[in-house]
Amino acid sequence: MRNPIRFSLLVIPAAFLVLALSLPVRAASPEDHSAVPAILAQAESLFQSMKRRDYPAIFAALSAKSRETIVAETSSALAAAARQAPQSKAAAADTPSAPVLTSPSDPEAVRSDFVAGGPIAHDYWDAFLRRFDPDIALEHSRWEIGSVGKDRAEILLTHHGADHPARLQLFREDGGWKVGLVETFWSR
Numbered sequence: 655m656r657n658p659i660r661f662s663l664l665v666i667p668a669a670f671l672v673l674a675l676s677l678p679v680r681a682a683s684p685e686d687h688s689a690v691p692a693i694l695a696q697a698e699s700l701f702q703s704m705k706r707r708d709y710p711a712i713f714a715a716l717s718a719k720s721r722e723t724i725v726a727e728t729s730s731a732l733a734a735a736a737r738q739a740p741q742s743k744a745a746a747a748d749t750p751s752a753p754v755l756t757s758p759s760d761p762e763a764v765r766s767d768f769v770a771g772g773p774i775a776h777d778y779w780d781a782f783l784r785r786f787d788p789d790i791a792l793e794h795s796r797w798e799i800g801s802v803g804k805d806r807a808e809i810l811l812t813h814h815g816a817d818h819p820a821r822l823q824l825f826r827e828d829g830g831w832k833v834g835l836v837e838t839f840w841s842r
Contacts, residue, residue: 689831690799693807693824696831697797704788709771709779717825720836725765728778733759795820807831 696715703711713721736759767774791811798819800808805826810819823834 693831700833701788701791709775713768717832717834723836725761729759729761729764
């Protein structure tokens with residue numbers, strides 16, 4: 655014959671364990687992450703800066719990889735243009751109203767121009783914004799938080815009528831969130 659007390663001591667904890675394992679558990683949602691407000695604010699700030707054509711703010715909001723890629727691509731394009739331009743045009747462009755950098759393809763000079771919102775940044779972002787309307791993201795897309803990790807996050811931007819969202823990548827750098835424009839939109 656079984657000991658009813660011993661039987662109870664074995665069955666009751668087992669029953670609680672089975673019950674606990676069978677109850678639905680709410681997994682932590684990305685929306686619950688404490689960094690979500692900062693992530694969303696940074697992304698919105700980038701698109702607002704584009705809309706205002708605030709070139710230094712646009713560049714400052716970008717991830718290190720995005721900034722480096724844009725500087726490298728711009729430096730290469732300027733070097734190619736300098737090789738193709740006749741010397742007389744280069745000399746004519748060196749006027750007080752349109753100063754020419756000592757080496758327009760020097761990455762450090764290009765980076766400084768982007769940071770300051772100079773003529774190279776102006777031309778670059780104006781060309782970019784002729785093809786990309788920030789209002790598409792700001793006013794005509796649904797925003798949802800995607801994955802959120804310690805140093806990486808994603809925002810799902812679904813344009814009205816689109817089947818699939820764009821996955822805007824953000825990276826935690828230097829104590830803040832930066833938008834991976836290159837990581838999101840440039841072809842791999």
